[in-house]
Amino acid sequence: MVIERIEAQLPGAILEHHAFRGDETIIVAGTRFLDVVDLIFGEGYQLLLDVTAVDLEAPDYRFEVVYHWLNLASQARLRIKVPVAEGAAQPSLVSRFKSADWAEREVFDLFGIPFEGHPNLTRLLMWEDFPGHPLRKDFPLDGGDLFCSQDIGASFAPEARSLNA
Amino acid sequence: MEPTAKSSDRMIVNMGPSHPVTHGTLHIVLELEGEIIVKATPNIGYLHRGVEKLGENLTYQQFIPLTDRLNYCSSLMNNVGYTVAVEKLLGIQDPPRSQVLRVLCSELARIGDHLVCIGINAVDIGAFTAFLYLFRERETIYDLFEMMAGQRLHSSFTRIGGLFRDIPPEFEPLCEQFLESCPRTVDEMESLLTHNPIWADRTKGVGAITPDNAINWGYTGPCLRAAGVPQDLRKAQPYLGYESYEFDIPVGTTGDIYDRYLVRTEEIRQSLRIVRQCLDRLRQIGPGPVIIEDYKIALPPKEKVYTRMESLIHHFKLIMHGIEMPVGEVYSATEAANGELGFYLVSHGAKSPYRIHVRPPCYPIFSSFEEQVRGRIIADAVSVLGGMNVIAGELDR
Secondary structure (H helix, E strand, O other), X not given: OHHXXXXXXXXXXXXXXXXXXXXXXXXXXXXXXXXXXXXHHHHOOOEEEEEEEXXXXXXXXXXXXXXXXXXXXXXXXXXXXXXXXXXOOEEOOOOOOOOHHHHHHHHHHHHOOOEEOOOOOOOOOOOOOOOOOOOOOOOOOOOOOXXXXXOOOHHHHHHHHHHHO | OOOOOOHHXXXXXXXXXXXXXXOOOOEEEEEEEOOEEEEEEEEOOXXXXXXXXHHOOOOOHHHHHHHHOOOOOOHHHHHHHHXXXXXXXXXXXXXXXXXXXXXXXXXXXXXXXXXXXXXXXHHHHOOHHHHHHHXXXXXXXXXXXXXXXXXXXXXXXXXXXXXXXXXXXXXXXXXXXXXXXXXXXXXXXXXXXXXXXXXXXXXXOOOOOOHHHHHHOOOOOHHHXXXXXXXXXXXXXXXXXXXXXXXOOOOXXXXXXXXHHHHHHHHHHHHHHHHHHHHHHHHHHOXXXXXOOOOOOOOOOHHHHHHOHHHHHHHHHHHHHOOOOOEEEEEEEEEEOOEEEEEEEEEEOOOOOOEEEEEOOHHHHHHOHHHHHOOOEHXXXXXXXXXXXXXXXXXXX
């Protein structure tokens, strides 16, 4: 339903959509994302439950930022996924959803995806000078043994500094 | 209240990382002008264990013990929430007896969680007695958990497709006894707190929030219901057959700490009603399987593994290669004691999830902490923190 209305009002914004086990998912291009959010906000999807990301290790769009919305009136859920290339920024939703504040900081912290327009984009769960972003697939599970050896893990450090700057 | 003095006159007070009212390790930096809070900066992550990263390297079954450690006040409910998510991904349902038992243990865990939340909130504010009454009941709940799962805190009671085992015969008499005594304890607690002028002074109007603002902050659970939004997933999006139980959803009006307390108190009573119905239903259903008999998902019984070739193969395959998962992604939410506990699973068909994400209920609620306490006194920060029921284990994951 909501998918048809988005397609009618914003033709071409939805790159793809599918439903698996009753979960409606739409994939939206990053450039049209804010328009789609405006539209679904008006449709009643006003509870932004969660923002997270998946590291797909795909060559052109490495990450997918995943949003989960709940419509309290109809109890419908909607998942929006936005493909993001490595180093590219995703528009922030903080001005509209306060719950996006910490959720986006967490995604920035753990994946290194910057959010454009976020008022305070700093690390949240990891400490300020932590090297790298732990939920990226190329980050080693043991953290690269940061505390046992000085040079292992250092390969992640320059990138972390550039994003924290 | 607007800040008047120069910022250099402000006093910085660290609340935490190990402060008696934080109940877990979290750190709040308060900037004060006299007694008034001008700025509060929560600093979290002290209990970050990288659960999501670990989950990507464990099988679906092996993740269950990690869910215990999310909200350690009601670990059974996390077990249930996680297995419901994996079952949604698999497209299966657990047997009827297991569903009733899951509802039963979830509601006991909800009662336990609310008792802790109210008791601790009262202790922080200075009412020590109520806490002692409530913890007597919580002790019985943990005895019941021990009978069910063999463990008090870290229960790991559920399995994908059902439960680890059925409840023992001693469970029912003790549970009946609990149903007798708990309402009396809740009455006693209410007589100590509800009309207590000190309790009312410290909680009424503190942390008040409008429904729109609460939704914008991503509130769910008792905190959202206290603000006047009757959102409860057990009614709104029933799972585990919750639609067939009789219970009511208490709703507050102002969203302040006092309303959250009243909502939690009433939810304890409603959960007791559900527990009563569960016990009756278990008697009706009678003995039966508590885990599905699909040996490609759940382990076959040990007797079969030792005596039959096929079962041995199933056992070996499940342990070594895990469950054959479909490719896809699901988000499954259950109503935990604090609000919506969501699990987002992405499967690429391997034995471990490609991505597993936990949506803890207290994370968005706690992110509103600064707005809730700005312009108020330090003592209010203590009440607000207690009323939010922040559990550092699920906050930091």
